[in-house]
Amino acid sequence: MSILGRRALEVFNAAVDRGIEGLPPLSSSWELAVSYLENRSFPSPDQRVDALIRREARKNAFCTAVTNLGGVVTLPLAIPANAYTSFAYQARLAASVALVYGHDIRSHKVRVLVGLSMAGRRAVDLLKTLGVRFTTMLLERSAAQLSEKVLADIGTGVGVRMLAQGGEQAAGILLKAVPLASAVVCGAIDWNYCRAVGRVSQDIFRRE
Numbered sequence: 001m002s003i004l005g006r007r008a009l010e011v012f013n014a015a016v017d018r019g020i021e022g023l024p025p026l027s028s029s030w031e032l033a034v035s036y037l038e039n040r041s042f043p044s045p046d047q048r049v050d051a052l053i054r055r056e057a058r059k060n061a062f063c064t065a066v067t068n069l070g071g072v073v074t075l076p077l078a079i080p081a082n083a084y085t086s087f088a089y090q091a092r093l094a095a096s097v098a099l100v101y102g103h104d105i106r107s108h109k110v111r112v113l114v115g116l117s118m119a120g121r122r123a124v125d126l127l128k129t130l131g132v133r134f135t136t137m138l139l140e141r142s143a144a145q146l147s148e149k150v151l152a153d154i155g156t157g158v159g160v161r162m163l164a165q166g167g168e169q170a171a172g173i174l175l176k177a178v179p180l181a182s183a184v185v186c187g188a189i190d191w192n193y194c195r196a197v198g199r200v201s202q203d204i205f206r207r208e
Contacts, residue, residue: 008159009152015162016115019091020105026088029095029105032056036100046206048100053093053198060089060194087162090118090194094201101205112151115158117201120193126157 022028032052042048094117095105103110119126130153 004160004163005156008156008163010159011162012115012155012159015087015118016091016095016111018088019093020095020111020114022092023088026092029092029099032092033096033099036096045100045102046202049097049198049202049206052096052100053195053202056089056093056096057192057194057198060086060093086194087118090197091115093194093198094118097198097201098205101207103205109151112154113204114201116154117197117204119158119161120196120200122161123200126154126161129157130154 018026020029022031036042036048036052039048042051091114094114095111097117098105098110098114105111105114116123116126130150132150
């Protein structure tokens with residue numbers, strides 16, 4: 001595996017671990033999922049997940065906006081903090097969706113699919129490059145038919161996307177010089193992306 005591939009896989013594993021286990025001030029995915037499972041105002045798992053996605057997307061957007069509000073003064077901290085927080089929120093959301101639908105996130109394959117969800121709408125294209133059709137995977141109930149090599153390649157592929165996203169944030173340095181504009185734009189981007197992650201995870205983990 002290339003140096004980039006190894007680095008990408010490290011980033012992928014770290015992000016999934018952060019999301020599942022939680023890291024202050026974030027609670028774990030287990031705690032988040034339980035709070036929705038215990039709420040009897042939701043008559044079905046789908047409605048619980050819909051509410052979960054809406055709330056977590058708003059929280060992700062708010063946290064990103066606050067991180068970017070500092071402008072140039074906090075720029076050295078804002079780039080890694082923004083990426084770190086967004087990835088953690090998105091992984092935690094996907095893991096919580098899996099738990100609400102009754103999956104065991106201690107399973108290696110389920111953890112990989114949590115990471116795959118973080119590719120958002122690009123998950124379909126990523127699987128296509130690995131010779132796997134997204135719809136076929138869903139019909140075969142997610143990871144059941146995925147080989148270990150494909151699972152490893154998913155981790156590397158999503159990790160590369162995460163590294164690229166970090167680079168795009170660094171390239172946005174001029175925008176961050178205008179704090180309010182940076183907060184609004186970056187918050188909106190992460191709100192939209194977090195919702196996409198939630199919907200993909202819902203498609204992957206929903207039980208028929």
